[in-house]
Amino acid sequence: MERCWNCSAAAVEDSPCTDGAPIPSPQFPHRAFWGSLTAILLVVVIALSVTGYIGFRQPGPMSMLQVVRITVPDQTGTLVNQSALVDKRNNVVTYSVTSHSNHTSTVMFDIKHGLICYKPDNQETCFLRKMERPDYENVHTLFDESQQVSQFWLVGNETQRHTEFLGVLGSSHVNVSTLQEPLQTLCQQSSIYWTRRADGPGKQRLIYFCIDICFPSNICVSVCFYYLPE
Template identity: 60%
Template sequence: MVRCWKHSENRLEEARCTSTFPHKAFWVSLSASLLLVITVLGLTGHLNLSQPPSQPLQVARITFPDQTGVLVNQSVIVDQQNELVSLSVTSPTNKMSTVLFDIKHGLICYRPVNQDSCFLRKMDQSNYDNVHSLLHESQSQFQLSGNETQRQTEFLGVLAASQVDVSVLEEPLQALCQDRSVHWTTRAEPSKQRLVYFCIDICFPSNICVSVCFYYLPE
Protein backbone atom coordinates (compact mmCIF):
# COMPACT_ATOMS: atom_id res chain seq x y z
CA MET A 1 0.00 0.00 0.00
CA VAL A 2 1.42 3.41 -1.04
CA ARG A 3 0.21 6.81 0.29
CA CYS A 4 -0.64 9.27 -2.49
CA TRP A 5 -1.31 13.02 -2.41
CA LYS A 6 -3.33 15.05 -4.87
CA HIS A 7 -3.56 18.81 -5.14
CA SER A 8 -6.87 20.64 -5.12
CA GLU A 9 -7.59 24.32 -5.44
CA ASN A 10 -7.66 25.11 -1.67
CA ARG A 11 -5.80 22.25 0.06
CA LEU A 12 -3.84 19.19 -0.31
CA GLU A 13 -6.14 16.25 -0.16
CA GLU A 14 -4.86 12.95 1.06
CA ALA A 15 -5.98 10.00 -0.92
CA ARG A 16 -5.23 6.38 -0.62
CA CYS A 17 -4.21 4.57 -3.73
CA THR A 18 -2.96 1.08 -4.24
CA SER A 19 0.13 0.39 -6.32
CA THR A 20 0.08 -2.88 -8.30
CA PHE A 21 3.80 -2.87 -9.22
CA PRO A 22 5.08 -5.07 -6.33
CA HIS A 23 2.29 -7.57 -6.98
CA LYS A 24 3.18 -7.88 -10.68
CA ALA A 25 6.89 -8.22 -9.90
CA PHE A 26 6.19 -11.15 -7.58
CA TRP A 27 4.26 -13.09 -10.21
CA VAL A 28 6.80 -12.36 -12.93
CA SER A 29 9.62 -13.61 -10.67
CA LEU A 30 7.68 -16.74 -9.74
CA SER A 31 6.90 -17.52 -13.39
CA ALA A 32 10.57 -17.11 -14.37
CA SER A 33 11.66 -19.46 -11.58
CA LEU A 34 9.14 -22.11 -12.61
CA LEU A 35 10.24 -21.82 -16.24
CA LEU A 36 13.89 -22.27 -15.21
CA VAL A 37 13.07 -25.37 -13.13
CA ILE A 38 11.06 -26.91 -15.99
CA THR A 39 13.89 -26.23 -18.45
CA VAL A 40 16.49 -27.86 -16.16
CA LEU A 41 14.31 -30.91 -15.58
CA GLY A 42 13.69 -31.24 -19.29
CA LEU A 43 17.39 -31.11 -20.13
CA THR A 44 18.19 -33.66 -17.41
CA GLY A 45 15.55 -36.05 -18.71
CA HIS A 46 16.81 -35.63 -22.26
CA LEU A 47 20.39 -36.43 -21.25
CA ASN A 48 19.27 -39.49 -19.31
CA LEU A 49 17.28 -40.75 -22.29
CA SER A 50 20.13 -40.11 -24.73
CA GLN A 51 22.56 -42.25 -22.69
CA PRO A 52 22.31 -45.99 -23.40
CA PRO A 53 21.19 -47.96 -20.34
CA SER A 54 23.93 -50.01 -18.74
CA GLN A 55 23.56 -53.72 -19.34
CA PRO A 56 24.07 -56.07 -16.42
CA LEU A 57 26.73 -58.75 -16.49
CA GLN A 58 25.50 -62.18 -17.49
CA VAL A 59 26.84 -65.20 -15.67
CA ALA A 60 26.68 -68.58 -17.35
CA ARG A 61 28.03 -72.06 -16.72
CA ILE A 62 29.21 -74.59 -19.28
CA THR A 63 29.15 -78.24 -18.30
CA PHE A 64 31.10 -80.57 -20.54
CA PRO A 65 32.70 -84.04 -20.30
CA ASP A 66 36.49 -84.24 -20.19
CA GLN A 67 38.56 -86.86 -22.01
CA THR A 68 37.62 -89.50 -19.41
CA GLY A 69 33.91 -88.65 -19.50
CA VAL A 70 33.87 -86.83 -16.14
CA LEU A 71 31.70 -83.69 -16.18
CA VAL A 72 33.60 -80.43 -15.80
CA ASN A 73 32.05 -77.07 -14.89
CA GLN A 74 33.34 -73.86 -16.45
CA SER A 75 32.01 -70.45 -15.35
CA VAL A 76 31.54 -67.60 -17.83
CA ILE A 77 30.99 -63.87 -17.28
CA VAL A 78 29.65 -61.92 -20.28
CA ASP A 79 29.87 -58.12 -20.41
CA GLN A 80 27.92 -57.20 -23.55
CA GLN A 81 28.32 -53.45 -23.10
CA ASN A 82 32.13 -53.63 -23.09
CA GLU A 83 32.27 -56.70 -25.38
CA LEU A 84 34.15 -58.86 -22.89
CA VAL A 85 33.87 -62.59 -22.23
CA SER A 86 35.74 -64.05 -19.28
CA LEU A 87 36.08 -67.82 -18.78
CA SER A 88 37.19 -69.29 -15.47
CA VAL A 89 38.65 -72.75 -15.90
CA THR A 90 39.12 -74.92 -12.82
CA SER A 91 41.86 -77.53 -12.84
CA PRO A 92 41.45 -81.01 -11.29
CA THR A 93 43.29 -79.64 -8.24
CA ASN A 94 40.65 -76.88 -7.86
CA LYS A 95 42.99 -74.12 -9.03
CA MET A 96 41.58 -71.56 -11.41
CA SER A 97 42.92 -70.17 -14.67
CA THR A 98 41.26 -67.29 -16.52
CA VAL A 99 40.88 -66.59 -20.22
CA LEU A 100 39.63 -63.11 -21.20
CA PHE A 101 38.29 -62.38 -24.69
CA ASP A 102 38.43 -58.64 -25.39
CA ILE A 103 36.32 -58.54 -28.55
CA LYS A 104 36.46 -54.75 -28.90
CA HIS A 105 40.26 -54.74 -29.16
CA GLY A 106 40.62 -58.18 -30.76
CA LEU A 107 42.77 -59.70 -28.02
CA ILE A 108 42.80 -62.87 -25.90
CA CYS A 109 44.58 -62.84 -22.55
CA TYR A 110 45.45 -66.06 -20.73
CA ARG A 111 46.22 -66.03 -17.01
CA PRO A 112 47.16 -69.59 -16.15
CA VAL A 113 47.38 -70.99 -12.66
CA ASN A 114 50.83 -71.53 -11.13
CA GLN A 115 52.35 -68.95 -13.48
CA ASP A 116 53.67 -65.47 -12.77
CA SER A 117 52.85 -64.30 -16.29
CA CYS A 118 49.98 -63.46 -18.59
CA PHE A 119 50.00 -64.35 -22.27
CA LEU A 120 48.48 -62.32 -25.10
CA ARG A 121 47.46 -63.22 -28.61
CA LYS A 122 45.37 -61.60 -31.33
CA MET A 123 41.96 -63.05 -32.05
CA ASP A 124 41.40 -64.76 -35.38
CA GLN A 125 38.11 -65.55 -37.11
CA SER A 126 37.68 -68.87 -35.33
CA ASN A 127 37.95 -67.11 -31.97
CA TYR A 128 35.27 -64.59 -32.96
CA ASP A 129 33.01 -67.43 -34.10
CA ASN A 130 33.47 -69.33 -30.83
CA VAL A 131 32.73 -66.42 -28.48
CA HIS A 132 29.81 -65.20 -30.61
CA SER A 133 27.51 -67.81 -29.08
CA LEU A 134 28.47 -66.61 -25.59
CA LEU A 135 28.19 -62.89 -26.30
CA HIS A 136 24.69 -63.02 -27.76
CA GLU A 137 23.06 -65.84 -25.78
CA SER A 138 21.06 -65.13 -22.63
CA GLN A 139 21.01 -68.68 -21.28
CA SER A 140 22.60 -69.37 -17.91
CA GLN A 141 23.44 -73.05 -18.41
CA PHE A 142 24.99 -74.87 -21.36
CA GLN A 143 25.19 -78.66 -21.36
CA LEU A 144 27.56 -80.01 -24.00
CA SER A 145 27.10 -83.49 -25.38
CA GLY A 146 30.11 -85.78 -25.25
CA ASN A 147 29.26 -87.43 -28.57
CA GLU A 148 28.92 -84.13 -30.43
CA THR A 149 31.79 -82.17 -28.87
CA GLN A 150 34.63 -81.37 -31.23
CA ARG A 151 38.05 -81.17 -29.60
CA GLN A 152 40.92 -79.10 -30.94
CA THR A 153 44.46 -78.41 -29.80
CA GLU A 154 46.27 -75.12 -30.32
CA PHE A 155 49.97 -74.60 -29.63
CA LEU A 156 51.11 -71.10 -28.75
CA GLY A 157 54.77 -70.18 -28.65
CA VAL A 158 55.70 -67.59 -26.01
CA LEU A 159 57.81 -64.75 -27.37
CA ALA A 160 59.91 -64.15 -24.29
CA ALA A 161 61.85 -61.27 -25.88
CA SER A 162 58.69 -59.23 -26.55
CA GLN A 163 57.47 -58.51 -23.04
CA VAL A 164 54.59 -56.03 -22.85
CA ASP A 165 54.35 -53.10 -20.46
CA VAL A 166 51.17 -53.71 -18.48
CA SER A 167 50.46 -49.96 -18.22
CA VAL A 168 49.84 -49.68 -21.98
CA LEU A 169 47.12 -52.35 -21.95
CA GLU A 170 43.42 -51.60 -21.74
CA GLU A 171 41.81 -51.55 -18.30
CA PRO A 172 40.34 -55.09 -18.33
CA LEU A 173 43.72 -56.59 -19.22
CA GLN A 174 45.53 -54.42 -16.68
CA ALA A 175 43.24 -55.63 -13.90
CA LEU A 176 43.65 -59.27 -14.95
CA CYS A 177 47.46 -59.16 -15.20
CA GLN A 178 48.26 -56.87 -12.31
CA ASP A 179 51.68 -57.65 -10.78
CA ARG A 180 52.45 -60.12 -13.57
CA SER A 181 54.70 -60.01 -16.59
CA VAL A 182 52.89 -60.05 -19.95
CA HIS A 183 54.20 -61.77 -23.09
CA TRP A 184 52.99 -62.00 -26.67
CA THR A 185 52.39 -65.42 -28.14
CA THR A 186 52.07 -66.74 -31.66
CA ARG A 187 50.43 -69.86 -33.04
CA ALA A 188 53.02 -72.44 -34.14
CA GLU A 189 53.50 -76.16 -33.93
CA PRO A 190 56.26 -77.08 -31.49
CA SER A 191 59.04 -79.41 -32.53
CA LYS A 192 59.65 -82.63 -30.63
CA GLN A 193 62.62 -81.01 -28.89
CA ARG A 194 60.49 -78.28 -27.35
CA LEU A 195 58.68 -78.94 -24.12
CA VAL A 196 55.02 -77.99 -23.68
CA TYR A 197 54.81 -76.32 -20.29
CA PHE A 198 51.08 -76.18 -19.61
CA CYS A 199 47.66 -76.35 -21.27
CA ILE A 200 44.30 -74.67 -20.66
CA ASP A 201 41.09 -76.39 -21.79
CA ILE A 202 38.19 -74.09 -22.69
CA CYS A 203 34.78 -74.98 -24.15
CA PHE A 204 32.08 -73.04 -25.96
CA PRO A 205 28.30 -73.57 -26.39
CA SER A 206 28.91 -74.48 -30.03
CA ASN A 207 30.17 -77.90 -28.80
CA ILE A 208 33.79 -76.97 -29.46
CA CYS A 209 36.45 -77.53 -26.82
CA VAL A 210 39.95 -76.16 -27.34
CA SER A 211 43.05 -77.23 -25.48
CA VAL A 212 45.49 -74.29 -25.64
CA CYS A 213 49.06 -75.40 -24.89
CA PHE A 214 51.99 -73.05 -24.32
CA TYR A 215 55.70 -73.49 -24.86
CA TYR A 216 58.60 -71.04 -24.91
CA LEU A 217 60.32 -70.17 -28.16
CA PRO A 218 64.12 -69.87 -28.14
CA GLU A 219 65.57 -66.38 -27.61
Protein backbone atom coordinates in the same frame (compact mmCIF):
# COMPACT_ATOMS: atom_id res chain seq x y z
CA MET B 1 -37.26 5.42 -8.10
CA GLU B 2 -39.22 4.71 -4.98
CA ARG B 3 -37.24 1.53 -4.32
CA CYS B 4 -34.00 3.45 -4.69
CA TRP B 5 -34.94 5.86 -1.90
CA ASN B 6 -35.57 2.87 0.40
CA CYS B 7 -31.89 1.85 0.24
CA SER B 8 -30.08 2.25 3.53
CA ALA B 9 -27.55 4.95 4.04
CA ALA B 10 -24.80 2.38 4.57
CA ALA B 11 -25.63 0.72 1.32
CA VAL B 12 -25.51 4.07 -0.42
CA GLU B 13 -22.04 4.74 0.92
CA ASP B 14 -20.70 1.29 0.04
CA SER B 15 -22.23 0.80 -3.39
CA PRO B 16 -24.68 2.39 -5.75
CA CYS B 17 -28.30 1.53 -5.46
CA THR B 18 -29.32 -1.55 -7.41
CA ASP B 19 -32.95 -0.77 -7.52
CA GLY B 20 -33.76 -3.54 -5.07
CA ALA B 21 -31.87 -6.35 -6.91
CA PRO B 22 -29.61 -8.60 -4.70
CA ILE B 23 -25.99 -7.48 -4.58
CA PRO B 24 -23.66 -10.30 -5.72
CA SER B 25 -20.83 -11.10 -3.29
CA PRO B 26 -17.27 -11.26 -4.68
CA GLN B 27 -16.31 -14.83 -5.73
CA PHE B 28 -12.80 -16.44 -5.69
CA PRO B 29 -11.85 -17.77 -9.14
CA HIS B 30 -12.14 -21.45 -8.13
CA ARG B 31 -12.49 -22.69 -11.68
CA ALA B 32 -9.22 -21.08 -12.82
CA PHE B 33 -7.37 -22.34 -9.74
CA TRP B 34 -8.45 -25.95 -10.10
CA GLY B 35 -7.81 -25.87 -13.83
CA SER B 36 -4.24 -24.71 -13.32
CA LEU B 37 -3.63 -27.28 -10.57
CA THR B 38 -4.96 -30.08 -12.76
CA ALA B 39 -2.68 -29.04 -15.63
CA ILE B 40 0.38 -28.97 -13.35
CA LEU B 41 -0.41 -32.42 -11.91
CA LEU B 42 -0.89 -33.80 -15.42
CA VAL B 43 2.52 -32.50 -16.50
CA VAL B 44 4.17 -34.03 -13.40
CA VAL B 45 2.54 -37.41 -14.00
CA ILE B 46 3.62 -37.45 -17.65
CA ALA B 47 7.21 -36.51 -16.70
CA LEU B 48 7.39 -39.26 -14.06
CA SER B 49 5.95 -41.79 -16.49
CA VAL B 50 8.49 -40.93 -19.20
CA THR B 51 11.37 -41.04 -16.71
CA GLY B 52 10.27 -44.41 -15.36
CA TYR B 53 9.88 -45.81 -18.89
CA ILE B 54 13.35 -44.71 -19.90
CA GLY B 55 14.82 -46.13 -16.71
CA PHE B 56 13.06 -49.42 -17.36
CA ARG B 57 14.18 -49.59 -20.98
CA GLN B 58 17.81 -48.75 -20.28
CA PRO B 59 19.43 -51.52 -18.19
CA GLY B 60 21.89 -50.59 -15.50
CA PRO B 61 25.55 -51.63 -15.44
CA MET B 62 24.88 -54.78 -13.40
CA SER B 63 22.20 -56.03 -15.81
CA MET B 64 24.80 -56.05 -18.59
CA LEU B 65 26.84 -58.67 -16.69
CA GLN B 66 25.81 -62.30 -16.93
CA VAL B 67 27.43 -65.46 -15.60
CA VAL B 68 27.18 -68.42 -17.97
CA ARG B 69 28.01 -71.93 -16.77
CA ILE B 70 29.19 -74.63 -19.17
CA THR B 71 29.29 -78.30 -18.18
CA VAL B 72 30.97 -80.76 -20.51
CA PRO B 73 32.44 -84.25 -20.11
CA ASP B 74 36.15 -84.48 -20.80
CA GLN B 75 37.71 -87.25 -22.84
CA THR B 76 37.58 -89.59 -19.84
CA GLY B 77 33.90 -88.88 -19.24
CA THR B 78 34.45 -86.74 -16.15
CA LEU B 79 32.22 -83.67 -15.99
CA VAL B 80 34.13 -80.41 -16.13
CA ASN B 81 32.51 -77.14 -15.04
CA GLN B 82 33.50 -73.79 -16.49
CA SER B 83 32.05 -70.34 -15.97
CA ALA B 84 32.12 -67.33 -18.26
CA LEU B 85 31.36 -63.76 -17.24
CA VAL B 86 29.73 -62.05 -20.22
CA ASP B 87 30.14 -58.27 -20.16
CA LYS B 88 27.96 -57.03 -23.00
CA ARG B 89 28.60 -53.38 -22.26
CA ASN B 90 32.38 -53.63 -22.75
CA ASN B 91 32.38 -56.58 -25.20
CA VAL B 92 34.45 -58.75 -22.90
CA VAL B 93 34.10 -62.43 -21.99
CA THR B 94 36.12 -63.75 -19.05
CA TYR B 95 36.47 -67.51 -18.60
CA SER B 96 37.34 -69.17 -15.31
CA VAL B 97 38.74 -72.63 -16.06
CA THR B 98 39.46 -75.06 -13.22
CA SER B 99 41.83 -77.92 -13.94
CA HIS B 100 41.73 -81.41 -12.40
CA SER B 101 44.36 -80.24 -9.90
CA ASN B 102 41.99 -77.47 -8.71
CA HIS B 103 44.02 -74.70 -10.36
CA THR B 104 41.80 -72.00 -11.85
CA SER B 105 43.11 -70.11 -14.85
CA THR B 106 41.61 -66.99 -16.40
CA VAL B 107 41.07 -66.48 -20.11
CA MET B 108 39.83 -63.06 -21.20
CA PHE B 109 38.45 -62.32 -24.66
CA ASP B 110 38.68 -58.57 -25.25
CA ILE B 111 36.59 -58.20 -28.39
CA LYS B 112 36.92 -54.43 -28.52
CA HIS B 113 40.73 -54.58 -28.84
CA GLY B 114 40.86 -57.98 -30.55
CA LEU B 115 43.01 -59.68 -27.89
CA ILE B 116 42.95 -62.87 -25.85
CA CYS B 117 44.77 -62.97 -22.53
CA TYR B 118 45.65 -66.21 -20.74
CA LYS B 119 46.53 -65.96 -17.06
CA PRO B 120 47.36 -69.33 -15.45
CA ASP B 121 46.77 -69.88 -11.77
CA ASN B 122 49.67 -69.64 -9.31
CA GLN B 123 51.72 -67.71 -11.84
CA GLU B 124 52.37 -64.01 -12.11
CA THR B 125 52.35 -64.20 -15.90
CA CYS B 126 49.99 -63.19 -18.70
CA PHE B 127 50.16 -64.42 -22.28
CA LEU B 128 48.63 -62.41 -25.13
CA ARG B 129 47.36 -63.46 -28.52
CA LYS B 130 45.47 -61.61 -31.23
CA MET B 131 41.95 -62.83 -31.87
CA GLU B 132 41.28 -64.60 -35.15
CA ARG B 133 38.07 -65.27 -37.02
CA PRO B 134 37.18 -68.54 -35.19
CA ASP B 135 37.69 -66.74 -31.86
CA TYR B 136 35.20 -64.02 -32.81
CA GLU B 137 32.68 -66.63 -33.98
CA ASN B 138 32.93 -68.66 -30.77
CA VAL B 139 32.58 -65.63 -28.53
CA HIS B 140 29.66 -64.20 -30.49
CA THR B 141 27.95 -67.57 -30.16
CA LEU B 142 28.30 -67.22 -26.40
CA PHE B 143 26.84 -63.70 -26.55
CA ASP B 144 23.85 -64.87 -28.58
CA GLU B 145 23.14 -68.05 -26.63
CA SER B 146 23.49 -66.38 -23.23
CA GLN B 147 20.43 -64.25 -24.03
CA GLN B 148 18.31 -67.40 -23.88
CA VAL B 149 19.81 -69.52 -21.08
CA SER B 150 22.60 -69.17 -18.52
CA GLN B 151 23.71 -72.80 -18.31
CA PHE B 152 24.82 -75.20 -21.04
CA TRP B 153 25.30 -78.93 -20.98
CA LEU B 154 27.48 -80.07 -23.86
CA VAL B 155 27.10 -83.58 -25.23
CA GLY B 156 30.37 -85.51 -25.22
CA ASN B 157 29.92 -87.41 -28.50
CA GLU B 158 28.82 -84.24 -30.31
CA THR B 159 31.56 -81.93 -29.04
CA GLN B 160 34.32 -81.04 -31.45
CA ARG B 161 37.74 -80.99 -29.79
CA HIS B 162 41.04 -79.74 -31.11
CA THR B 163 44.35 -78.54 -29.75
CA GLU B 164 46.12 -75.25 -30.40
CA PHE B 165 49.81 -74.72 -29.71
CA LEU B 166 51.06 -71.26 -28.80
CA GLY B 167 54.74 -70.45 -28.59
CA VAL B 168 55.73 -67.92 -25.94
CA LEU B 169 57.99 -65.15 -27.23
CA GLY B 170 60.19 -64.60 -24.20
CA SER B 171 61.96 -61.64 -25.81
CA SER B 172 58.71 -59.72 -26.40
CA HIS B 173 58.04 -58.49 -22.88
CA VAL B 174 54.99 -56.19 -22.77
CA ASN B 175 54.68 -53.14 -20.53
CA VAL B 176 51.39 -53.31 -18.67
CA SER B 177 50.85 -49.56 -19.12
CA THR B 178 50.45 -50.11 -22.88
CA LEU B 179 47.41 -52.33 -22.35
CA GLN B 180 43.84 -51.10 -22.22
CA GLU B 181 41.26 -51.97 -19.61
CA PRO B 182 40.31 -54.58 -18.51
CA LEU B 183 43.51 -56.36 -19.55
CA GLN B 184 45.59 -53.85 -17.63
CA THR B 185 43.82 -54.69 -14.37
CA LEU B 186 44.05 -58.43 -14.98
CA CYS B 187 47.80 -58.33 -15.59
CA GLN B 188 48.73 -55.47 -13.27
CA GLN B 189 51.24 -57.45 -11.18
CA SER B 190 52.30 -59.91 -13.88
CA SER B 191 54.94 -60.36 -16.53
CA ILE B 192 53.30 -60.15 -19.94
CA TYR B 193 54.43 -61.90 -23.12
CA TRP B 194 53.16 -62.19 -26.66
CA THR B 195 52.52 -65.62 -28.13
CA ARG B 196 52.13 -66.90 -31.66
CA ARG B 197 50.38 -69.90 -33.13
CA ALA B 198 52.64 -72.82 -34.06
CA ASP B 199 52.26 -76.37 -35.37
CA GLY B 200 53.66 -77.89 -32.20
CA PRO B 201 56.50 -77.65 -29.71
CA GLY B 202 58.67 -80.25 -31.42
CA LYS B 203 60.54 -83.01 -29.69
CA GLN B 204 63.11 -80.66 -28.23
CA ARG B 205 60.54 -78.51 -26.45
CA LEU B 206 58.16 -79.46 -23.65
CA ILE B 207 54.60 -78.26 -23.25
CA TYR B 208 54.45 -75.71 -20.46
CA PHE B 209 50.71 -75.97 -19.61
CA CYS B 210 47.34 -76.38 -21.30
CA ILE B 211 43.99 -74.65 -20.79
CA ASP B 212 40.74 -76.21 -22.04
CA ILE B 213 38.01 -73.79 -23.12
CA CYS B 214 34.52 -74.90 -24.19
CA PHE B 215 31.86 -72.86 -25.98
CA PRO B 216 28.08 -73.37 -26.24
CA SER B 217 28.53 -74.32 -29.90
CA ASN B 218 29.90 -77.73 -28.81
CA ILE B 219 33.48 -76.68 -29.53
CA CYS B 220 36.25 -77.28 -27.02
CA VAL B 221 39.76 -75.97 -27.56
CA SER B 222 42.80 -77.14 -25.63
CA VAL B 223 45.34 -74.30 -25.77
CA CYS B 224 48.86 -75.50 -24.93
CA PHE B 225 51.83 -73.23 -24.34
CA TYR B 226 55.55 -73.72 -24.66
CA TYR B 227 58.51 -71.39 -24.73
CA LEU B 228 60.18 -70.75 -28.05
CA PRO B 229 63.97 -70.96 -28.21
CA GLU B 230 65.60 -67.55 -27.91
